[in-house]
Amino acid sequence: MPDPSDLAAVWLTLRLATVTTLILMVVGTPIAWWLARTPSRWKGPVGAVVALPIVLPPTVLGFYLLLLLGPNGVIGQFTQWAGIGLLPFTFWGLVVASVFYSLPFVVQPIQNAFEAIGDRPLEAAATLRASRLDAFFTVAVPLAKPGFMTAAVLGFAHTVGEFGVVLMIGGNIPEKTRVVSVQIYDHVEALEYANAHWLAALMVVFSFLVLLALYTLNPTGKRK
Amino acid sequence: MNRIPAVLLALLAVPAAADEITVAVAANFTAPMKQIAADFEKDTGHKAQLAFGATGKFYAQIRNGAPFEILLAADDNTPAKLVTEGAAVAGSTFTYAIGRxxxxxxxxxxxxxxxxxxxxxxxxxxxxxxxxxxxxxxxxxxxxxxxxxxxxxxxxxxxxxxxxxxxxxxxxxxxxxxxxxxxxxxxxxxxxxxxxxxVPANLHQPIKQDFVILDKGRGKPAAEALMKYLKGDKARAVIKAYGYDL
Structure with a gap:
């Protein structure tokens, strides 16, 4: 049987993943567009930075975020100066961390979709006197729709599956930073295996359904 | 592996071959245990590989076949529980430190x-x-x-x-x-x-930290040697210097 703290963790996780995904779609789309279209020699370095969270252990990301967001860190000093206070141990701190952590999972599918469109549809739009912004929204975005779907699903699912970073900067506060993965870890450490099973099984089912939906509804939007 | 000089052997009454054991150590005991393990290796020739972490996690790992031979827990419940469940050697538990x-x-x-x-x-x-x-x-x-x-x-x-x-x-x-x-x-x-x-010790239950030899360490000379070593004056002096009661 789930207890109320388990349900609170589920609700918090869904909220975190939703907010993170929305922010990532807004932030990630221009980055993906730039990476897909630019002839700049900065394309390689920027692409590599975006992809870093795929290869870095979450502990590295969590450790640096803890230092950067803390009172002696650059971001921490900025947030204090801006009157926001410090981000570690807060819901918005987790959002910031998750945006970094899930960025490649959103940028890369959109970038791939933009690259697959190629130049011709956009050139055609230009000959029809569509402005670049107009062409972006009426040509590129609709053509890249499968990429956007993949990006949203992966960004959401990857944030739900986040553990190491949350552990490092979350502080395990009920209803603020205690997400499902941390709650499971606590149950296991406290030897509450029945509770751990309930939540862990939920995660397995959820993850399977998400990927099933992704591969069934959107067979072209494969994960790269 | 190194052979130990015969004189030292007689002195410490440890078996001839140097042995290696894996020890799960409560996170709070990290600093003193590193020092003790270094002394232990110098004095007995046995090598103690240390893994640091939370006692609850160690419990779950030990119950699922982790290769630890000794547990230095952060409490006295976990070692007792492992003994009751037959996963640790009965009679090998003792309080190696009282936390402050x-x-x-x-x-x-x-x-x-x-x-x-x-x-x-x-x-x-x-x-x-x-x-x-x-x-x-x-x-x-x-x-x-x-x-x-x-x-x-x-x-x-x-x-x-x-x-x-x-x-x-x-x-x-x-x-x-x-x-x-x-x-x-x-x-x-x-x-x-x-x-x-x-914090004055009378404001909370004493934090008794217990040692136990696990199933995989049963009968291993190095495990017995570490048990003896932790009870010795040299190790106790290190433990006290880090602020533990004994």
Missing amino acids: LVLWSARPGFVDAKGEVLKKAEFNHVSIANPKLAPYGSAAVEALTALNLIDAVQPKFVQAENIAQAHQFIATGNAELGFVALSQVMKDGKISEGSAWI
């Missing part, structure tokens, strides 16, 4: 000598090891309850998975202060940095 709790801040002068800072409540976050999992966490809750401060301080808790992470939250300045093990902030009998209040 400290209220610590990385800022000099932030914590006063009597812990009055808790009443002033001029802070946003109090770092604490998860009281459900960590003996130092539950001791902190007991102490705050005894001081009638629990309702005021609890909303400011940030919980770490173990005492090492509780220390990290404070050391990075993300929590202004918090409860950690004295052993983490004490070196050579002194608080090494920041400011601290050593």
Whole structure:
């Protein structure tokens, strides 16, 4: 049987993943567009930075975020100066961390979709006197729709599956930073295996359904 | 592997071949155990490989076949439970250290000598090891309850998975202060940095930390040797220097 703290963790996780995904779609789309279209020699370095969270252990990301967001860190000093206070141990701190952590999972599918469109549809739009912004929204975005779907699903699912970073900067506060993965870890450490099973099984089912939906509804939007 | 000089052997009455054992060590005992293990290797020729972490996690790993031969737990329940369940050697448990709790801040002068800072409540976050999992966490809750401060301080808790992470939250300045093990902030009998209040031992249940030889260490000479070594004067002096009671 789930207890109320388990349900609170589920609700918090869904909220975190939703907010993170929305922010990532807004932030990630221009980055993906730039990476897909630019002839700049900065394309390689920027692409590599975006992809870093795929290869870095979450502990590295969590450790640096803890230092950067803390009172002696650059971001921490900025947030204090801006009157926001410090981000570690807060819901918005987790959002910031998750945006970094899930960025490649959103940028890369959109970038791939933009690259697959190629130049011709956009050139055609230009000959029809569509402005670049107009062409972006009426040509590129609709053509890249499968990429956007993949990006949203992966960004959401990857944030739900986040553990190491949350552990490092979350502080395990009920209803603020205690997400499902941390709650499971606590149950296991406290030897509450029945509770751990309930939540862990939920995660397995959820993850399977998400990927099933992704591969069934959107067979072209494969994960790269 | 190195052979040990015969004289030393006779002196310590350990078997001829040097042995290697894997020891699971509670996070709060990290610093003293590193020193003790180095001395142990020098004095006996046996090598102790150390793994540090939370006692609850070690329990789960041991029950599922982890290759540990000895557990130095942060409590006395876990070793007793392992013995009852037949996963550890009966009669091998003993208390190797009694932990002391400290209220610590990385800022000099932030914590006063009597812990009055808790009443002033001029802070946003109090770092604490998860009281459900960590003996130092539950001791902190007991102490705050005894001081009638629990309702005021609890909303400011940030919980770490173990005492090492509780220390990290404070050391990075993300929590202004918090409860950690004295052993983490004490070196050579002194608080090494920041400011601290050593919580009086009568405010919480004693944090008895027990040793136990696990199933995989049964009959291993090096395991017996480490048990004997931890009870010896040299190891006890190290343990005391890190602020533990004995």
